[in-house]
Amino acid sequence: MFTGDVWFDVIAKGEEPSRMRVNTVRFAPGSRTAWHSHAVGQTLYVTEGLGLIQSRGGEIIKIRPGDVIYTPPGEWHWHGAAPDHFMTHIAMWEGPGEGQGPESDWGDLVTDDEYRVR
Template sequence: MEVLPAQPSVKGPAEMFTGDVYFDVIAKGEEPSRMRVNTVRFAPCARTAWHCHAVGQTLHVTDGVGLIQSRGGEIIEIRPGDTIHTPPGEWHWHGATPDHFMTHLAMWEAPAPGSGPESEWGDHVTDEEYHNR
């Protein structure tokens, strides 16, 4: 057994996020595990850029009110207790509503070593896309 000390929160990089987003790494998948788990905190209006994951992603909302959308789909409001699964390769974004903070656990697996990137990141979600609900 190993107790890992808490690490400082990290500000989400501007290439991947709009607005103020901070995350705490809970599990970084030391081989042979490839499991990744982060707590992610979004300020109002903050959101990810469009992205997809090679092996999919599961989100579990723990606090606040958020939004999520798959490319071509409707924007869906998410609340504490909601669990969302996006399958491998599905382009999507997620973040907080304009008037609430939102926190979720983000869980995903890295692909097998040598088989490509964990995630692909695309364009930022525009204000027009974000407010189109």
């Protein structure tokens, strides 16, 4: 699911009827998620450092403390730290209802070529 060193702490994992999930995620420089999507979308709130995010087919975007990024349901994307900075964000998403499939789908690791900021 990750390239490099990534740590996460679960803040909330709602029990039915709540499906809210909240994690603090810390990325070492150059670390990032694999390509993935969320069934019900995801919101990231950057708290520290400098990071990068990209939706499939889109530009790589720099993210900084205070930035709020929303990825809609089913949108393939990745996010992580910039090459020379740590980055921390709070990830918030909902799980789908019972029997409605996985919370997230995980794809290939982001290659070094894909990760390079152009």
